[in-house]
Amino acid sequence: MFLICSINRRSKIKKGKTLMKKAEQAVRNIFSLADININGERVFDIQISRPEFYERFLAxxxxxxxxxxMEGWWDCEALDVMIDKVLRADLEHAVSPYKMILPFVLSKVINHQRRSRAFKIGEFHYDLGNDLYQKMLxxxxxxxxxxxxxxHDLESAQEAKLDLVCRKMGLQPGMRVLDIGCGWGSFAAFAAEKYKVQVLGxxxxxxxxxxxxxxxxxxxxELRLQDYRDVSGQFDRIVSLGMFEHVGLKNYxxxxxxxxxxxxxDGLFLLHTIGTNTPKTSVDPWTDKYIFPGGMLPTIKQIATASEGVxxxxxxxNFGTDYDRTLMAWxxxxxxNKTALKQTGYDEHFYRMWRFFLLGAAGGFRSHRNHLWQIVYSKRGVDNGYRSIR
Structure with a gap:
């Protein structure tokens, strides 16, 4: 009886090793399509520390x-370069397990960005702690x-962006401006200080x-804790910087x-949003779970359809490649500030999550998979024409 059990155990171990080797070879083959080697010597090659990674990745x-x-099963020195290569090679479509289908199905029947859920993203992402963002931004x-x-640096790039927005909207002293998704008030403060306007964020x-x-x-x-659907009044100019990604197709x-x-x-509206090339009903499952729950990147067609007749x-x-440089600066x-952040509760697990987020996003813009669009709208057209500002 002992001999039979021993044989069965060895057989299972051998079978498990065989399956793991097949999984490893499959993963190697997938990444080779993007010229990425497993345990290779280049900075964008993936270093595996847990062999269970192969089956987990395929599943x-x-x-x-x-x-x-996040759990340290693998690493990559130049994570941004690796993600860029993965996206350019379209590798995400080489692995399509059933777990990736569920978010797509749910997005068809559920309005994840409805008013009752509007404050979830604030609590989940933007309320992570001001100390994190103060050290990053x-x-x-x-x-x-x-x-x-x-x-030439992050400070001057952000000042230039804020001034670009103000000039595109033709701000004049005394104008009343609405900032939808105002964040910590960076645009509101800049516009009020430099252009002498009144801002509600x-x-x-x-x-x-x-x-x-x-x-x-x-x-x-004036800054308010308020959903955009509950704002009332009249404004000479309206701006929305990096908020439209949370609106959702059902609400465009x-x-x-x-x-x-x-x-x-006779007002102007400036929409500043990340966009993507092909229509999707949600962000990828990892980003939805850990970074932006209910997030959705629009296409130009989706934005055009929503604004048509309006x-x-x-x-x-389009200056999406500038987001690559911004993310690398962050x-x-x-x-x-890694040591200081750890002392305030952002542990190694959080650091790896945040690194995967920032560098993965940088790769997304570098590969031209994602873009940054600024669109200027009017209600009835601008008399004598609108002058584009760059």
């Missing part, structure tokens, strides 16, 4: 890839893409409101109609 796809990185705490055309993050009100003290700025038309109601007849498109500007700040 769980994108979410297993991210989670196993520029001094104004601008959590959107910088404009690097004539800039709305956000769904309690942490942002608390610090933002301090940062805007003494300026003609509602969003555009709400902005139109709030905008005066606004006149005056200008479209990562450098996180690395420079």
């Amino acid at each position: 769980d796809g994108v979410i297993g890839f991210g989670e196993s990185y 520029d001094k104004r705490m601008t959590y959107t893409c910088g404009y690097w055309k004539n800039a 709305v956000t769904v993050s309690k942490e942002q409101i608390e610090l933002g009100q301090q940062m805007c003290h003494g300026l003609d700025v 038309a509602t969003y555009m109609q709400q902005v139109r109601r709030l905008l005066v007849d 606004f006149v498109t005056e200008d479209l500007h 990562m450098a700040n996180v690395d420079a």
Whole structure:
């Protein structure tokens, strides 16, 4: 009896090793399509420390890839370069397990961005702690893409972006401006200080409101904890920087109609949003679970459909590659403050999650899979034409 059990155990072990070898070879073959080697010597090659990674990757796809990185099962020195190569080679479609199908199905029947869930993203992502963002971002705490055309560091790139927005909207002293998704008030403070306008900013993050009100003290700025659908009044200019990614396809038309109601007849609306090439009903499963629950990147067609008959498109500007540089600058700040962040509760697991997020996003922009669009709209067209500003 003991002999039979021993034989069966050896047989199972042998079978398990055989399956693991097959899984390893399959994974090697997949990554070789992007010229990435397993345990290779180049900075973008993947270093495996747990052989269980292979079966987990094949079973769980994108979410297993991210989670196993967070848990230290594999590493990569130049994670941003590796992700760029993966996306250019379209490898995410080489592994499509059933677990990746569920978010797609749910998004068809559930409005993840409905009003009752509006504050979830604020609590989950933006309320992670002001100390994290203060160490990662520029001094104004601008959590959107910088404009690097004539800039050489993060501070100047963010100042240039804020000024670019103000100039595109033709701000004049005394104008009333609405900032949808105002964050910590970086744009609101800049516009009020430099262009002497009155700004109302709305956000769904309690942490942002608390610090933002301090940062805007003494300026003609009001920050509210409020969903964009609940704003009332009339504004000469409306801006939304990096908030549209949380609106969701089911709400695009509602969003555009709400902005139109709030905008005066001769006003301008500037939409600053990340976008993507092909329509998706949600962000990838890992990002949805750990970073932006309910997030959704629009396509140009989806934005155009929602704004059709509502606004006149005056200008479209794509500077997505600038987001690559912005994300790398944020990562450098996180690395420079890693010890201090650990002392305030952001442990190694969080660091690896955040690194996967920032560098993975950088690879997304570098591969031109994702873009950064600034679109200027009017209600009825601009008299004598709109002058594009770059």
